Amino acid sequence: MLKRFAAALLLAAAALPGMAADLPNHPFIHVSATADQYIMPDVGEIDIDIVSLEPDADAAWKLVNERLEASRALFAENGVAPEDVLVQDIARRPRKVEVLAEGQPLPMETRVTLHVTVRKLDGWTPIMRALLVMKDLESLAVSFNRSDREKVEADLLQQAIGMARLKAKDIAGGIGARLGAATGVSIGPLKNLSNAMGMSSDSNARGGGVRRGARTEMALVQAMQLAQSVDVIYRIGGK
Template identity: 30%
Template structure:
């Protein structure tokens, strides 16, 4: 067989194998398609803060431990009131009680704790409130988080911008190959796990939002200048 006949024959065999593999692959669309992703992000100054911490008490007497925890809880509520935090912005429903072995003593201590979740709407109060909270006895596991009251609206706008970004990339990619972009046939928040299963939307996870970076300004507990908001989408489009 001549060389000029062998090459087309090999090419035909390769094309047939590819088509067969594609036809056998589960979940692949039957039409030509292009997959792209888009992202939109912005940084905004926070206007609300959230504190999570635990108040605790420990004593050999259950009654004494409970009384001490109640006293600490009352001090926390007073501190919050002094800094303009409303009672409806304070959650303190969970109560934990456990026995703690004490070395050299048969009778254990009783440890009691209460979890607090506090929303700080006036961030001007944040530095002083944080300093006083940290200085209080029997307060542990303090975590802070910043956000914006219009965070949901911001994420909605970013989602639309990310979708536009994905469509724009897909349009340019299709044009580079002499094709036109058709309708979208699959979308997902974040990356698609497998191109072979494009019609199953990913389980949407919570977007990273309002994570506080290093505090800005001169104060130890100052408010960060900005926090990130970000949305990412992936989409599959038909090629015309």
């Protein structure tokens, strides 16, 4: 036991120089700050699967193609450009089931995955209302974004840095010192704190973020909460 304890102390002591090397070699204040903003989106995205459970391959492909053409017509009627309707995956494969009767073969499914970008959100509600009642659709999920996301990110970054500086000045004042120059900044990714919406009706559904069950919410354009975080290290000045 003593030998193991001594070995642990040696390892900890060996790690200390490395840990210290990551910290400034001057008195410092480390602060974190997050700026957030609620903003209406101007771009919407839809992920959806068209699925047929027809055992006959020809009949299955016929049904999937009919639903695909109906979906494309719906999108076109509501201002979605053809290049914004992306067919990501086409497959015919065994369908996963929880219980299968003895001697029964695995049922087959024919599945086509679509990713749709809606750049004119005045067409969002009619598109979603139609999709929500369309047959043979699964794994429907939606999310929103901004076309000027980089500008929003830059504005939030400046706000977060300003908040961090004010916080650091308060800390410095509280210890009777003045705040020195910033000597290090770490920026986190822009985060969308709003929930992605989707629903899952089968075991093959793909993950699409946090799920919410109210189907009617998916037809509404909702505000996003975007947040930007920073970590800043400031030198502590003289008294």
